[in-house]
Amino acid sequence: MRYTFLILIVLISCLTSCRKDFETxxxxxxxxxxxxxxxxxxxxxxxxxxxxxxxxxxxxxxxxxxxxxxxxxxxxxxxxxxxxxxxxxxxxxxxxxxxxxxxxxxxxxxxxxxxxxxxxxxxxxxxxxxxxxxxxxxxxxxxxxxxxxDAYFIYPKRTPNTEGGYTYEGLSLSDNDPKITAYLLDENDPKNGNELHFNNTKPYVIYGFPTVPSNKTLIIDAGARVHFHDQSGLIVANNASIHVNGAPSMTAALENEIIFEGDRLEPEFSEVPGQWFAVILTDGSTNNRFKNLTIKNATVGLFIQNNDGTNVEIENTQIYNSTVAGILARTGKINGKNIVINKAGQYALACTLGGNYTFTHCTFANYWSGGPRSTPSVLLDNTFSDGETLFIAPLEKATFTNSIIYGTNSIEIGLKKNDAAAFNFDISYSLIRFSDTNNQFTDAIYDFVKNPTSKNNIVSNFRTPNEPKFKNPQKNNLKILSTSSVIGKGNPDLIIPFDVDNVFRTSPPDLGAYQHLNE
Missing domain, CATH: 2.60.40.10 (Immunoglobulins)
Incomplete structure (x- = not known):
């Protein structure tokens, strides 16, 4: 120990003798x-x-x-x-x-x-x-x-309080919901003008949860850009509607596409999931339409709760980088055409607590890279549990045609059936990722993948890969290459003439939302 101490003294002396005085x-x-x-x-x-x-x-x-x-x-x-x-x-x-x-x-x-x-x-x-x-x-x-x-800024009104701060307007979605920073869009806002008509002259930046009032319709013009601040979203109330009126674009600038994303414009935020919350169609919203829309980097892209007897019409819509789900429906009613969803922390599409759904020429993929994922890309479920109570509602219909259900997991279609309510679904002329190596799924409900020719389906499993050959799914490019197994495998009687990029489809059509690339 003594010799060790002496060595330390010598080293310290040497270091000190070599040190400068840092005169500048x-x-x-x-x-x-x-x-x-x-x-x-x-x-x-x-x-x-x-x-x-x-x-x-x-x-x-x-x-x-x-x-x-x-x-x-x-x-x-x-x-x-x-x-x-x-x-x-x-x-x-x-x-x-x-x-x-x-x-x-x-x-x-x-x-x-x-x-x-x-x-x-x-x-x-x-x-x-x-x-x-x-x-x-x-x-x-x-x-x-x-x-x-420059932008239109939409945020809750505030009034000074006696404590020197501010009190923000807010409302509850129902008698049982806590009050959140939700507020009604104003047709005569002193700064923004008519907040129920989003134009494309400059972007909209949203704080909190602006709400479309009952018996009103929010109209969004082609080419509009809507940016959501952290933990913000958009609510469509009971008897209210939203019409997202995008149109096909002619250039890479997507001049007619409508885009919903976060409010951080720096390139490093362009693909970061979970920057804002969701577009919420509440119980009883009506006559909702989404066309030529891209939703990026939300927690849930579209959250659809028990809309009324009308279908939510979703066409030519892309949803990427959702931390929970691209579309989460509870007793929803959706008619979907040319939908593309990729990269979700749990589900690309979750149809829960029953509902009524029709999807044609859709691509539901999940190449989530933010951590492990045990959930399938697509879930059909006639139940919902809030942790204490199990709710059950009939799955009246869930029809998938000319579509792709795929991802990085072995099983990318999940069926959760409770016999207390109807569970009706039909998947045909579709590619499904379903590799049941341990033969766990023997129930007749899985006949559409166990005996795929009966429904003109293509199954991708360990023995028959049948890959869709997406161009670059990690970068949300789900266009299919000329070597894809889905080319010309669709039902021509249910063809949608143009794909999500407004490219004319050949007949018989390719599966999914895209006409294949010639490369």
């Missing part, structure tokens, strides 16, 4: 930067950006001191900086004095922006500034550039 010299104007311009990705007006990083290098052999690091617009700038953990003079993040960098070392500058459309250049909507390092002949600079996008 003035900056020589030869700093180097990780980039000449920091582009902060597009943000909505007055919404804070993500934090971006600039690295500053001192590649000299001297410890240096930078007299000042400042934003050119000073305290009026809409940018904020943090330099190596410091917030600068007065904590404003706009001016820093006597910043040191050791020889052959570096420091980090973190940058954010919160700017309004009125502060941007009116010709290109860019808001700009510069970071100035030092002054005079030794001054160096880095440009800052942010694109500001």
């Amino acid at each position: 010299v003035a900056s020589n104007g030869r700093l180097e930067f990780s980039r000449d311009t920091v582009y902060l990705d597009t943000v909505f007006t007055n919404i804070s950006s993500s934090t971006y990083t600039l690295k500053v290098y001192n590649k000299s052999n001297d410890d240096i001191q930078i007299p000042s690091i400042a934003l050119e617009k000073g305290d009026n700038s809409k940018y904020r900086m943090m330099v190596d953990g410091m917030t600068g003079r007065d904590g404003k993040g706009t001016f820093f004095e006597n910043v040191e960098i050791l020889a052959n070392d570096s420091l980090y500058v973190f940058i954010e922006a919160t700017a309004g459309i009125e502060e941007a250049n009116p010709t290109d909507f860019l808001y700009t500034d510069k970071i100035l390092f030092d002054s005079g002949s030794r001054q160096q600079d880095v440009d800052l550039v942010t694109l500001i996008q």
Whole structure:
């Protein structure tokens, strides 16, 4: 032990004798930067950006001191900086004095922006500034550039309370539901005008749960973009309706597609699941239509609860990256054509507590990569349990034709039948992923996959892969290649003339929502 202690003393002495006193010299104007311009990705007006990083290098052999690091617009700038953990003079993040960098070392500058459309250049909507390092002949600079996008902001009204904060308007969906930040859309809103008619002149950004009032219809024009803030959604109330009127697009800009997604516009958020909650069609909503719509990055894309005697018409609709389900229905009534769903934490499609469903030329796939998944891509269930009570309702009809039910699991169709209520379904002219290697599913209800030719189905299992040959399912590209096993296997009597991309279908048609690619 004594010798170990002596060795430590010697080492410490050596290290101390070699140590510099860190005396600094003035900056020589030869700093180097990780980039000449920091582009902060597009943000909505007055919404804070993500934090971006600039690295500053001192590649000299001297410890240096930078007299000042400042934003050119000073305290009026809409940018904020943090330099190596410091917030600068007065904590404003706009001016820093006597910043040191050791020889052959570096420091980090973190940058954010919160700017309004009125502060941007009116010709290109860019808001700009510069970071100035030092002054005079030794001054160096880095440009800052942010694109500001104007939008309609829809949020609950608030009133000041006696405690100095605000009370937000809210409502309960029923007598048994807790009050949430839900509020009625206003036909005569002082800022947004008619909130029951979303146009395509600029995007809509939604906070909380705006609700379509009873006996009213929310109309959304082709080309509209709707962005939902964290944990927000859209509610269609009893006797209310929503008409999503998208149309086929002619270019890659999807100029006529309607898109629902989160409000983070940075590229790294473009495919992140669970950024907002859901579009909710509540008990008794009526005459709902969705056409040429893309829903991305929700918890549940469409949550359909016991809509009235009318069908929810869903056509040419794509739903991606849902943490729970693409479509979750409870006693729903859906007529679906050219639907594409992929990447859901549990189900691409869950038809629970019975209902009445017709799906034609649909692709229900699940290539979820966010963790293990034990649930099938498609679930048919005539029950629902809230944890204490089991509810049962008849599955009047669930018809799948000319469709694909597929994914990364061995079994991608789940049937949960309670004999106390009807359980009627029919799957024909479809490709189904069903590899029952242990022969667990022997009930006659599975005859559509055990004896697939009786229903003109194609089964993908261990012995007969029968792959759909999606182009790139991990990137939500479920177009089928020319080597797919589903080409020309559909029922021509039930053909939908154009696919989800408005491409003319040949007859007999391919299965799924897409006409195959010639590649």
